[in-house]
Amino acid sequence: MWDSFGFEFVNYYFVPGLVLGCIYALGAIGITLTFGILRFANFAHGEIMMTGAFLTWTFLELSKLIFGFYFHPLIACIPSIFIAIAIALSVDRFFYKPFRDSPTIMIVMASFGMMLIIRSLVQVIWGPNQITFVKGIAKPNGILRDLSGSFDMMLLVPSKHIFIILGTVIIMLAFNYMLTKTRIGKAMRAVSDSPDLAKVTGIDVEQVIRATWYVGGFCAVMAGVFMAMDTQFIMSTMGFRMLLPMFAAAILGGIGRPFGAVLGGLVIGFAEELSAYPWFGNGPLLSPGYKSGVAFSILVLMLIFRPSGILKGRVF
Amino acid sequence: MDALIGYFLYFLSLLSVGGIYALLALGLNVNWGFAGLFNAGIAGFAAVGAYTFSLLTTAESTFHYGGLGLPVVIGEIAAFLIAGIIAAVIGIICIRLRADYLAIATIGIAEIIKLIFKNEAELTNGPRGISKIPRTWEHFSEARYFSSQPLSWFGDSQSWQAFFDSLVNWWWQPLFAMTILFFVFVVYIMLEKARLSPWGRMMTAIRENEVAARAAGKNVTKRRVEAFIIGTMIMGLAGALLAQHLRFIEPTHTFDPSKMTFLVWVMLIAGGSGNNRGAIFGAFLIWFVWSASELFLNGFIDIIGNIFNGMDISMLKNRSGYLRMLLIGLVLQFVLQKYPKGILPERRPAASGE
């Protein structure tokens, strides 16, 4: 059973689906937080992810230049996180804050504009071409292969994927702790429920908004770095490419429900990868050219039939 | 003299493309200015119009079904109508979505449309695109046109060939530009009529106070779908004209939402949203700024290259396009914060009708 179906399915479809799902989940968290607390769809979110990846690449190259060897991306990403959060806070201060009390459309337009501005800035600085993030072919992790092999279920999973999956789980646990056990996390949930009530309760909404950009920015950079580790290259269009699946994940899970976003991300990740599996007969279920259409279609269908999502988030 | 002609032709091309964008902006104005619909799928609808036109009017191809070689006018009408049909389907299902949800949905739908054009190569020639698209006026000088009716009534192939050879090679440009401006003019007049009509005033009422309009018994949803369809049909027409201007379209880069959709939004916001004149003004203004900035930036880079002899300026020139996009993005932010109503403010129709 494992040899005929399991091996191929798990190693070439399921695990990649899980990895992609983790990446989308992390990105979708930022989107659903912004949607819930700031009440708008942030079109510039993908660009923060992309910028995080590019900054990390720069620090990787710097580490080679200065120290003679490449750091691990998960080390090089640390300064990127600080810079990306600083960018997110500045963007909020200069381009979003003026529209706090305006109709939503103004801030959505502004975020549209930020999407272009950030992407163009990256293209001016780093150029429009694809850049290799990590060289070489990722070999399956030996320990896991031998361990699973001893159970007759050989798992061929490259180390980068193990990092991504474990990293996402750790971030999720930390995030859950923050939301349920810390004061600022509870305040974030409170503002997400009702900003007006939060104000008259005396909660400092601007402080909560800053916390949102911290958390959202962090998750975005991690998602971007994980994506770069997975595909092993980065390009300036990767932000927009990921944006729609992340919107789909956030809406699928229910706006303002961070764990819905995680669930949504996993569903979309699996759906994209598993759509290429030859479920019936010889050919893939969906031709590979339409893979990116899977997320779009789920998105449009959700918006039409169940905009409140699986976990019943807010519908505006 | 040649330089003068050069400037003249450059100016004509500015008018042509500016006019195409003006049509896109007018269409968007029907969606946004009349009905408050955030349509972020402009690039997709323009693509529908462009592909419809191209598939109907190009010569028969061995790679895909069609082209059908039909007359350009038929192609333009078809682009207009097919875009409307697609919009009707989308509009009916999406119309109730709130502003940013509608934006997400329309972007998603535009991407799906482009994916279909990319993948269904039998219909559309896939990523290789469609080339040799006939350009109004210039197409007369192609063999397949002057050797068939109606041109064949006035002379045989050889005399036509000789005639066209005798013209300057840019003879068709003023005519093409005028055709586009003619379309802009006609669409503008019709939209102004619509704005002042009972339908238009109802749209204004709905936009200002939807609750009151519903309470007064107006079928708000139906009006919105109508506005969505009409605006999108205009975008389809603009797409057909764009196809003619470029003579070559393909599914991924020609209809880049970052450039097309975004630029048209900047044009409408800067020019004056809710406002047909503002749409046209914004389109030409931003297009001129966009094109002129290319000249300025390149000239500036040349100067830098001259000052720092031997510096490789090709990389700078390469990236200047992105710098321009950055500047346009900043222009949008500036306009949004300081002039949210745009440069040409809306003139409201007086109660008695002007």
Place this chain on the structure above:
Amino acid sequence: MTSQSEIMNVSNLFAGYGETEILHGINLNVNDGEIVCVIGPNGAGKSTVLKAILGQINIRDGSINLADQDIVNTPTTEIIKKGISYVPQTNNVFVSLTVEENLEMGAWVNPEYTQKKLIEMYELFPDLSEKRKQPAGSLSGGQRQMVAMAKALMVNAKILLLDEPTAGLSPKYRSEIFSTIKTINNNGVPILMVEQNAKQALGVSDRGYILVDGANRHTGSGIDLINDKEVARMFLGSRE
């Protein structure tokens, strides 16, 4: 000038939303230890008075003093910090947060007293103690109102503003709420409440103000107003 035991003084208040003026020269005050209610027909501007005190609307003229300090044009978060607690009419609990988390949020401006205040509140509202881990959105209307009031009391409130606390509640819960209000007041918190249930409200109040069309109409002690014939004709006839 406020007198010794006066907590709040609203004087000659003109206020409204944007261009529209709703309040045309309102006067009222609340003394230490009092329950004061504001009643009147729909549209009289009762809730608007509370919103003005909180700094949520445009104040054109007049003064609002909290213990000798004019708080007009102070931002809402500052006003809350100064000790004005507010329970809105609707949307007054965080529905996805548990009862206990709601109370914790109530203590935001004075977090160091949270644990002490929690113990106090659970004593005052034993029902809530049972349900402390339940999401506030799953409670009944009356219980939610309790959560809302407890939440507002998590800080050392100098005065508690209640906006129609019994709106939409069944008669059983109404009586419970009014008796809770009395208990809170007995614990030393002055209360300014806006109410639609005029008779019951006046019944627990020390004094009342009657507002009509954004201006003062009557004022007097609770009992006097209940017995006033004109007031009875205006409001109390159709009630209960």
